[in-house]
Amino acid sequence: MAHGWRRRLAYLRIEDVDAFYGDTQVLHGVQLSIEKGQIVSLIGPSGSGKSTLLRVLVGLNKPRRGSVWLDGKPIEYGNKKALRAARDRFAIVFQQFNLFQNMNVLKNVTIVPVRIKKRDAQQVKKEATALLQKVGLGDKLHAYPDELSGGQQQRVAIARALALRPDVLLLDEVTSALDPELINEVLDTIRLLAKEGMTMVIVSHEMAFVREVASKVLFMDEGRIVEAGEAKEVLDNPKTDRAKEFMAKILRE
Amino acid sequence: MLARLFEEIPRFFSHYNTIFLLKAAATTLCLSAGGCIMGLLIGFSLALIRITRGQLLLPARILSISYVESFRRVPFLVTLLFMFFVYHALNLTVSVFIVGLTTVCLIAASYTGEIVRAGMESVHITQWEATEAMNFTLVQKLRLVILPQAWKVILPPLFYFFLGFIKDTALASQIGVVELTYSGKVLNNKGFSAALVFGTVLALYFTISYPLARFGAWMEKKVGVSKDRRR
Numbered sequence: 001m002a003h004g005w006r007r008r009l010a011y012l013r014i015e016d017v018d019a020f021y022g023d024t025q026v027l028h029g030v031q032l033s034i035e036k037g038q039i040v041s042l043i044g045p046s047g048s049g050k051s052t053l054l055r056v057l058v059g060l061n062k063p064r065r066g067s068v069w070l071d072g073k074p075i076e077y078g079n080k081k082a083l084r085a086a087r088d089r090f091a092i093v094f095q096q097f098n099l100f101q102n103m104n105v106l107k108n109v110t111i112v113p114v115r116i117k118k119r120d121a122q123q124v125k126k127e128a129t130a131l132l133q134k135v136g137l138g139d140k141l142h143a144y145p146d147e148l149s150g151g152q153q154q155r156v157a158i159a160r161a162l163a164l165r166p167d168v169l170l171l172d173e174v175t176s177a178l179d180p181e182l183i184n185e186v187l188d189t190i191r192l193l194a195k196e197g198m199t200m201v202i203v204s205h206e207m208a209f210v211r212e213v214a215s216k217v218l219f220m221d222e223g224r225i226v227e228a229g230e231a232k233e234v235l236d237n238p239k240t241d242r243a244k245e246f247m248a249k250i251l252r253e
Numbered sequence: 254m255l256a257r258l259f260e261e262i263p264r265f266f267s268h269y270n271t272i273f274l275l276k277a278a279a280t281t282l283c284l285s286a287g288g289c290i291m292g293l294l295i296g297f298s299l300a301l302i303r304i305t306r307g308q309l310l311l312p313a314r315i316l317s318i319s320y321v322e323s324f325r326r327v328p329f330l331v332t333l334l335f336m337f338f339v340y341h342a343l344n345l346t347v348s349v350f351i352v353g354l355t356t357v358c359l360i361a362a363s364y365t366g367e368i369v370r371a372g373m374e375s376v377h378i379t380q381w382e383a384t385e386a387m388n389f390t391l392v393q394k395l396r397l398v399i400l401p402q403a404w405k406v407i408l409p410p411l412f413y414f415f416l417g418f419i420k421d422t423a424l425a426s427q428i429g430v431v432e433l434t435y436s437g438k439v440l441n442n443k444g445f446s447a448a449l450v451f452g453t454v455l456a457l458y459f460t461i462s463y464p465l466a467r468f469g470a471w472m473e474k475k476v477g478v479s480k481d482r483r484r
Contacts (some may be wrong), residue, residue, distance in 0.1 A: 087387070094379065
C-alpha cells in the first residue's frame with residue numbers, strides 16, 4: 001500500500017465498502033475496479049447486494065466505510081456539493097424504470113439537462129429526439145409513461161440516462177420487470193451502447209447477455225464479492241461452491 | 254301556513270335585515286376563505302418541514318408533527334375557547350372576529366398539513382429516488398415531479414375538508430362572532446319564522462360553498478384525478 005498511489009489508478013475504484021440498510025449490513029468490504037470503456041457485470045442471488053452497490057455509487061445509500069474513487073479522486077458522500085458533482089457523472093437505470101409519470105416521453109428525457117443542468121433547451125430537445133430515435137421510440141415522443149409497454153418505458157429510461165451524458169452508466173436489473181418478449185429490445189439498446197464504448201456496470205440475470213457483453217464478471221453473495229474475473233472464467237468455471245451452485249441453478253432454468 | 258310565509262317575505266327582507274344577513278354571510282365567507290387559504294399555506298409548510306431529513310431540522314419536524322397531531326385531536330369549540338382566553342391572558346384587545354379567524358386558520362392548517370403530507374407520501378419512493386439520483390434540489394423535486402403527481406391525491410380530501418369547514422365556522426358564534434348561523438338565530442328570535450330565516454341562511458351557505466365545490470371539481474379535472482385525462 002505504501003506505494004499504491006503510484007500505480008495507475010483504475011477509472012472507477014471501489015475500496016473496501018460497507019453499506020447498511022438500518023442495522024442490517026448489506027455490503028461487506030466490497031472491492032472493485034473498472035477501466036474506462038469496460039463493461040462490468042454483477043451477478044448473484046437476490047439480496048446479495050448487487051443493486052445496493054449501484055445505489056452506493058450514486059449516493060442513494062451512503063457507504064459507512066471504505067471509499068469510491070472516480071477518475072483518481074475520492075467521492076465525498078458526506079459533502080453535498082461533492083456528491084452532486086459525482087452524481088453528474090453517473091446515470092442509473094432502475095429495474096422499475098421510474099419514469100416521471102407526470103411528463104411525456106420527451107419531457108422525461110429533457111427535464112434534467114434543461115432544468116437541473118441548465119443546458120440550452122433547443123439543443124437538448126434535438127439531442128433527446130435523436131436519443132429516442134436511437135432506442136426506437138422516435139414515434140412516441142409525446143406519449144405518457146402509462147401508455148407505453150414495459151420495454152418501451154425501459155428504453156425511455158435508458159435514453160433519459162444517456163441524455164445526462166454520464167461517464168458511467170449503471171443498469172440495475174433493467175430487464176427483470178419485463179415480459180420475456182420485451183427483453184430483447186432493451187438488450188439490443190444496451191448492445192448498441194457497448195459497441196460505442198460506454199463504461200457500464202450491469203446487474204443482470206441474463207447470463208447469455210452477460211457472457212456476450214461483459215468484459216468482467218463479479219459474483220456476489222451475502223454482500224461480498226465472492227468471485228471476479230473474465231466472463232468465461234466466472235460463468236463456466238466457478239471456483240467457489242456458492243458460485244457453482246448458483247450457476248447450476250441459473251443454467252437449469 | 255305557506256301564505257303567511259309569503260306575506261312575511263317583504264318585511265323580512267327589509268333594508269336592515271338584508272344588510273345584517275349579508276354582513277353575516279361575509280363574515281362566514283371571510284372565516285372560511287381565511288381558514289382555507291391561510292390553512293393551506295401553513296399546512297403546506299408544515300408538510301414540507303415534515304418531509305425534510307436533516308438533523309438540523311429535527312426540532313422543527315417534531316414541532317410540526319406535534320402541532321398537526323394535537324390540533325386535529327382537539328374539538329373545534331375547545332380550540333376556539335382556548336384561543337379566546339389566550340388572547341385575554343396576553344392582554345391583547347382584539348375583536349372576536351380576529352379570535353375566530355386565528356382559530357380557524359390554526360385548525361385548517363393542522364388538517365391540510367396532514368392531507369398534503371399524505372399526498373406527497375403517496376408518490377412512490379422510487380420517484381423520489383430517481384430525482385435524488387439525478388441531482389434535483391428539494392424544491393425542484395417537489396415542483397417538477399412530486400407535487401404534480403401528489404395533487405391528484407391531495408385535492409379530493411382537501412376540498413371535502415374545505416366544504417365541511419365552511420359549516421364548522423358556525424361554531425365561531427359561540428364566542429360572539431356574528432356569522433351566518435348566529436344571524437339566523439338573531440332574526441329568528443326577533444320573531445321571523447324559522448322556516449324563512451333558516452331557509453335563507455341555508456341558501457346563503459349554499460351560495461358560498463357551491464362555487465368552492467365547482468372550483469374543486471374543476472381543479473381535480475385539471476390535475477387529472479379521473480383516469481381518462483388525456484384520451
